[in-house]
Amino acid sequence: MNTVPENLRYTRDHEWLSGEDEPAVGITAFAGEALGDIVYLELPPVGTVVTAGDPCGEVESTKSVSELYAPADGEIVAVNPAVAEDPSLVNADPYGQGWLFRLRLTGTPELLDAAEYAALIGAEASR
Template structure:
């Protein structure tokens, strides 16, 4: 599991772990807690082109339905099939086994640091 200060964040409560030209993407622990028990995820398949800032999926919880936004432009390399089978992983381990997508990107847009994200959520 990555350290929180190794990650970058979006204002839409997603985290991004950069490794070369691959961005692993998930939702933050804060977002998972706000959503409540996650019961369903609709994620794009490998090979899907995504554009930063656009809706690419859906997260359904016992409280509400939320949208998943692409934080980068690129091509989906992999979606986490484990969260498709066990969506509760997003609640129990949002920064580890609960990751959602891996996307190959060509340029990284400005993202928030841990301190900037903490200020955004008031922590």
């Protein structure tokens, strides 16, 4: 079973947010495992205004192409150049070097804590 870091908050779409004022955003280890080896990322450019739940990019793996959803309302203030160059970082270190972008929040997102997210992925894994 995946380790779910306690210091992050999560969406039901398997994105995570860090706790800073302009939080880093990424996809969870659970999502990375489900997708398989990630080979390409289409990330929103800096300055893009996003709305929680709306598509804001794509994640392409050896298995499929999936939409990346905005975890909260806000503006993209940074994109991780390392994952753009080497998308496999998302699989190798999803909660560290595999972050995707930073978001200046303009709303209060509805997020899950680590225990709630662990229960969600436990339920999904047992389907």
